[in-house]
Amino acid sequence: MVTYIIRRLIAAVFLLVIISMVTFAIFFLVPRLAGASSDTLASRYVGRAAGQEQIHQAAVRLGLTDPLYVQYGRFVKGVVAGTTYDTGTTVVKCPAPCLGYSFITQNEITPEVLDRLPVTMSLAAGAAVLWLVSGVATGVLSALRKGSVFDRAAMSIALAGVSLPIFFTGLLSLSIFSYSLRWFPAGGTYVPLAENPLQWAYHLVLPWVTLAFLYSATYARLTRAGMLETLGEDYVRTARAKGLPERTVITKHVLRSTMTPIVTIFGLDLGLLLGGAILTESAFSLPGLGKYTVDAIDASDLPKILGVTLVAAIFIIVANLVVDLVYALVDPRVRLS
Numbered sequence: 001m002v003t004y005i006i007r008r009l010i011a012a013v014f015l016l017v018i019i020s021m022v023t024f025a026i027f028f029l030v031p032r033l034a035g036a037s038s039d040t041l042a043s044r045y046v047g048r049a050a051g052q053e054q055i056h057q058a059a060v061r062l063g064l065t066d067p068l069y070v071q072y073g074r075f076v077k078g079v080v081a082g083t084t085y086d087t088g089t090t091v092v093k094c095p096a097p098c099l100g101y102s103f104i105t106q107n108e109i110t111p112e113v114l115d116r117l118p119v120t121m122s123l124a125a126g127a128a129v130l131w132l133v134s135g136v137a138t139g140v141l142s143a144l145r146k147g148s149v150f151d152r153a154a155m156s157i158a159l160a161g162v163s164l165p166i167f168f169t170g171l172l173s174l175s176i177f178s179y180s181l182r183w184f185p186a187g188g189t190y191v192p193l194a195e196n197p198l199q200w201a202y203h204l205v206l207p208w209v210t211l212a213f214l215y216s217a218t219y220a221r222l223t224r225a226g227m228l229e230t231l232g233e234d235y236v237r238t239a240r241a242k243g244l245p246e247r248t249v250i251t252k253h254v255l256r257s258t259m260t261p262i263v264t265i266f267g268l269d270l271g272l273l274l275g276g277a278i279l280t281e282s283a284f285s286l287p288g289l290g291k292y293t294v295d296a297i298d299a300s301d302l303p304k305i306l307g308v309t310l311v312a313a314i315f316i317i318v319a320n321l322v323v324d325l326v327y328a329l330v331d332p333r334v335r336l337s
Helices: 002-028 038-045 052-061 068-081 109-144 149-163 166-180 197-231 234-241 246-274 278-284 289-298 302-330
Strands: 083-086 091-094
Touching (some): 002 302, 038 052, 109 246, 109 278, 149 197, 166 197, 197 246, 246 302, 278 289, 289 302
Antiparallel strands (some): 083 091
């Protein structure tokens, strides 16, 4: 187990390096291949009234005239050991891990990401608990009552949940439960968990339910399909023939086999959401990584986008590692070596 974890951690580091190289190339190599020059890239960081000489000086100051491998090495050095940035009026020290510096907002990326990360983590964690419990429970009951009214109603609702996008269900829930009934706040505010747990949950209930409605539908359909397939296996019939209680057959034999694909997609879904639930955060105006990314895209602030991309990649890699370790607990047939 320890050897396996060490191997996976080493592979994760190499994968993260490759992701950083690819992302860096998309932002800084592809525009050059399309004909953009260093001055063109630097023009977005100066005022509209700046002349060509000022733009060129900004390109030199930002290091955009250096070879691409030198720029990438400077970025990696900042992440590992920290670096400094010349803003033209002062020199800013960015300690490790430095994800970059926004010359548009004149702020470091790392503190901004850390400031918005609790919002995204709160949203993802609460919604994940809701969709996992409700989705798996609905799928199990639908499989055990195949063809019943409950089964057809649950799968119809699940189909609607999969089909309806977040920006529709989010705005609809805001219209009904916030603006009409006034049961929940209209969004745009976040109360830290340590400050007031009740207000923290109260302000996130509507985003949790909206986000969980989309994902729980997928989990319900996947659980139902897996349960129906596993119920027909020979070892399940053997367990029933031995006289085991139906509850034991379902929980220890059928459900454990069904949970393997559930664990896989759960790890991926949670890892993706920790990198920023863009649509949900935008619909409810939550100041998380998703809305931070949207604002960075609108402003063409490449350092912010690059920083969030690396953070999202870290979450997905860690989620994949955790999923592989959980496999052995969920399904005894899986062994880590």
